[in-house]
Amino acid sequence: MRMADTPIQAPTQSLLADRTTGPRRSHGQYIRWVLLMFGGIVMVMPIAYMLATSFKYSFEVHTLSLIPQEPTLENYLFVLEDGRFYTWFGNSLFIATVTTLSNVLFDSLVGYALCKFRFPGRYIFFIAVLSTLMIPTEMLVIPWYLMSSTLGWLDTSWGIMFPGLMTAFGTFLMKQFFETVPDDFLEAARIDGLNELQIWWTVAMPLVKPALAALAIFVFLGNWTAFIWPLIVTTSQDMYTLPVGLTTFSDEVDVEWELIMTGAAISTIPTLIVFVIFQRFIIRGVVMAGLKG
Amino acid sequence: MATLSLRNLVKTYGDTQVLHGINLEIGSGEFVVLVGPSGCGKSTTLRMIAGLEEITAGEVHIAGRVVNNLEPKDRDIAMVFQNYAIYPHMSVRKNIGFGLRTAKISAKDKLGRLEEVAEILGLGELLDRKPSQLSGGQRQRVAIGRAMVRNPAAFLFDEPLSNLDAQLRTQMRLEIKKLHQRVGNTIVFVTHDQVEAMTMADRIVIMKDGHIQQVGSPLDVFYNPANMFVAQFIGAPSMNLMPGVWSNGAVSLDKGGLVPATGVKIRQGASVVLGLRPDDLRVTQEAGLFTGTVEVTEPLGSETLVHVSAGGQEIIAKAAGKHPPVLGSSVHLTASPDALHLFDKNTGEALL
Ligand SMILES: Nc1ncnc2c1ncn2[C@@H]1O[C@H](COP(=O)(O)OP(=O)(O)O)[C@@H](O)[C@H]1O
Ligand SMILES: [Mg+2]
Numbered sequence: 302m303r304m305a306d307t308p309i310q311a312p313t314q315s316l317l318a319d320r321t322t323g324p325r326r327s328h329g330q331y332i333r334w335v336l337l338m339f340g341g342i343v344m345v346m347p348i349a350y351m352l353a354t355s356f357k358y359s360f361e362v363h364t365l366s367l368i369p370q371e372p373t374l375e376n377y378l379f380v381l382e383d384g385r386f387y388t389w390f391g392n393s394l395f396i397a398t399v400t401t402l403s404n405v406l407f408d409s410l411v412g413y414a415l416c417k418f419r420f421p422g423r424y425i426f427f428i429a430v431l432s433t434l435m436i437p438t439e440m441l442v443i444p445w446y447l448m449s450s451t452l453g454w455l456d457t458s459w460g461i462m463f464p465g466l467m468t469a470f471g472t473f474l475m476k477q478f479f480e481t482v483p484d485d486f487l488e489a490a491r492i493d494g495l496n497e498l499q500i501w502w503t504v505a506m507p508l509v510k511p512a513l514a515a516l517a518i519f520v521f522l523g524n525w526t527a528f529i530w531p532l533i534v535t536t537s538q539d540m541y542t543l544p545v546g547l548t549t550f551s552d553e554v555d556v557e558w559e560l561i562m563t564g565a566a567i568s569t570i571p572t573l574i575v576f577v578i579f580q581r582f583i584i585r586g587v588v589m590a591g592l593k594g
Numbered sequence: 595m596a597t598l599s600l601r602n603l604v605k606t607y608g609d610t611q612v613l614h615g616i617n618l619e620i621g622s623g624e625f626v627v628l629v630g631p632s633g634c635g636k637s638t639t640l641r642m643i644a645g646l647e648e649i650t651a652g653e654v655h656i657a658g659r660v661v662n663n664l665e666p667k668d669r670d671i672a673m674v675f676q677n678y679a680i681y682p683h684m685s686v687r688k689n690i691g692f693g694l695r696t697a698k699i700s701a702k703d704k705l706g707r708l709e710e711v712a713e714i715l716g717l718g719e720l721l722d723r724k725p726s727q728l729s730g731g732q733r734q735r736v737a738i739g740r741a742m743v744r745n746p747a748a749f750l751f752d753e754p755l756s757n758l759d760a761q762l763r764t765q766m767r768l769e770i771k772k773l774h775q776r777v778g779n780t781i782v783f784v785t786h787d788q789v790e791a792m793t794m795a796d797r798i799v800i801m802k803d804g805h806i807q808q809v810g811s812p813l814d815v816f817y818n819p820a821n822m823f824v825a826q827f828i829g830a831p832s833m834n835l836m837p838g839v840w841s842n843g844a845v846s847l848d849k850g851g852l853v854p855a856t857g858v859k860i861r862q863g864a865s866v867v868l869g870l871r872p873d874d875l876r877v878t879q880e881a882g883l884f885t886g887t888v889e890v891t892e893p894l895g896s897e898t899l900v901h902v903s904a905g906g907q908e909i910i911a912k913a914a915g916k917h918p919p920v921l922g923s924s925v926h927l928t929a930s931p932d933a934l935h936l937f938d939k940n941t942g943e944a945l946l
Pocket of ligand 2: 636637638753
């Protein structure tokens with residue numbers, strides 16, 4: 302009680318002082334806030350419509366209102382009672398998880414080798430890896446398809462996964478991050494008797510955790526939402542991934558938006574979980590990737 | 595503890611040769627400091643001993659055996675790096691214990707070793723902290739601890755104090771020296787700081803451009819520098835060097851002045867360089883070797899550095915701290931004859 306007077310006084314004064322001394326700065330700040338808010342709305346709208354639509358009956362789908370007139374859970378019941386949904390969800394989860402683990406492991410192994418070892422052809426190899434970044438997926442699906450068909454990989458999990466088990470981007474990202482690990486650390490471990498694999502695993506990998514987390518998120522999201530290649534390589538509904546499976550809710554005559562949006566809404570759950578787990582790393586990871594990339 | 599010897603050690607990177615035949619014998623338990631300007635090949639030498647750098651030619655012997663083809667871990671050495679190289683993601687305990695990971699001793703012995711080392715280095719309280727929670731000096735102690743637990747034949751230090759502030763550096767210098775007196779392992783210590791070299795070493799190895807210039811005790815290299823480079827490198831402020839011509843038992847300096855220098859066997863008219871340490875020059879009012887005006891004074895407390903301009907050359911002398919000569923006044927500088935150094939101007943070799 303006795304102390305109440307002073308703390309209240311002080312902030313008021315400093316606020317006033319701010320306002321009188323720096324009017325321009327606060328104008329700039331308002332503009333920035335408005336812009337950010339606008340950006341935020343643009344980002345959030347599709348998600349809001351997705352959620353809104355998932356609670357609407359089909360007659361209401363083509364109205365722009367965000368609040369359903371007759372909210373319903375029927376879409377969710379329908380999607381969740383359809384056994385295929387679980388199969389697709391499982392397929393997507395399996396493929397995204399395996400691909401993520403594979404990338405985290407192999408991209409960092411190759412990135413580490415490219416960064417920390419001097420060997421003949423190192424530079425050429427690195428350029429070769431980088432140059433694959435310039436070829437878009439659309440150009441690659443036909444060779445992939447021919448390859449899969451020759452090797453009997455069509456309509457298999459392996460067929461869906463194999464193109465993404467390692468990525469040039471991930472390799473490049475990890476190589477850049479390993480540059481931040483001082484050579485002294487590795488040499489100290491070498492003197493202490495660790496072999497090169499042990500050094501990579503016990504010394505270098507823990508030091509690039511932020512990059513690993515960022516890579517894991519990029520790869521997981523990329524594979525979770527991948528559409529073109531899974532659509533091409535799979536033929537039976539049992540092998541579909543979630544994004545491919547959701548398209549079966551539409552046919553030539555009619556697109557059942559409310560069901561697609563419900564499936565999409567459910568499918569964001571794992572990505573949210575991945576985000577929550579890795580969120581404290583991702584900002585740094587993205588910033589670094591932006592800086593170095 | 596072990597002896598260490600380098601025989602004709604050569605290192606080339608591509609076409610550039612950075613070490614030109616290093617020969618050095620280090621006794622068991624000796625504290626040897628490699629010192630020299632940046633880029634002279636100190637680290638390369640140390641890293642070749644450690645096995646981190648391939649040996650182009652020559653041999654490294656540790657405890658009597660050639661280790662050229664042994665992996666770093668099999669050479670029975672430990673190294674402390676400039677940036678400590680302690681792992682930020684491991685606690686102090688783990689970091690120190692890391693050196694014992696591959697040691698073939700029981701878990702109980704490992705724990706004993708770890709505790710002993712932590713005790714010696716005063717890290718007992720800090721074992722569960724992460725390196726980010728430690729001060730620079732404590733981090734360096736952890737790095738030393740990690741080297742110590744293995745009780746290696748030799749410790750290699752590569753500029754371990756360079757990242758510390760001046761005060762801490764002085765303190766750690768003393769700690770490492772005490773540590774050496776206590777555990778007695780062979781130490782090879784690299785630094786570019788001649789004060790560090792002088793204060794810590796049993797023997798100093800002065801290097802320049804991949805060549806050893808002189809090997810000797812700190813006092814030896816200070817009082818009997820083998821050449822002009824060593825003379826200038828060791829001691830602060832640097833030795834005054836004045837070119838001239840020798841004839842008839844005296845050096846006639848190019849910029850004026852005649853300084854008697856006897857006992858040298860060189861030909862008449864030889865080009866020489868006269869060397870005089872600031873410490874050996876006294877500022878007097880009576881006539882001396884040089885006469886000049888006081889240009890700048892730098893008070894250091896216990897003494898004052900006096901920059902005297904004498905006939906176009908600047909000479910630095912040390913004067914008493916309390917009553918230094920007045921700026922702009924005319925003074926004389928004298929030195930006792932045995933303080934004189936004389937070098938061959940062409941080869942830089944000491945003549946006296
Ligand atoms: N990996 C390398 N490739 C080429 N030159 C190198 C390499 N490492 C060191 N050098 C050169 O070798 C010389 C000695 O380096 P170093 O031993 O690190 O000097 P310092 O005495 O400062 O420790 C320097 O001129 C340096 O440029
Ligand atoms: Mg060095």
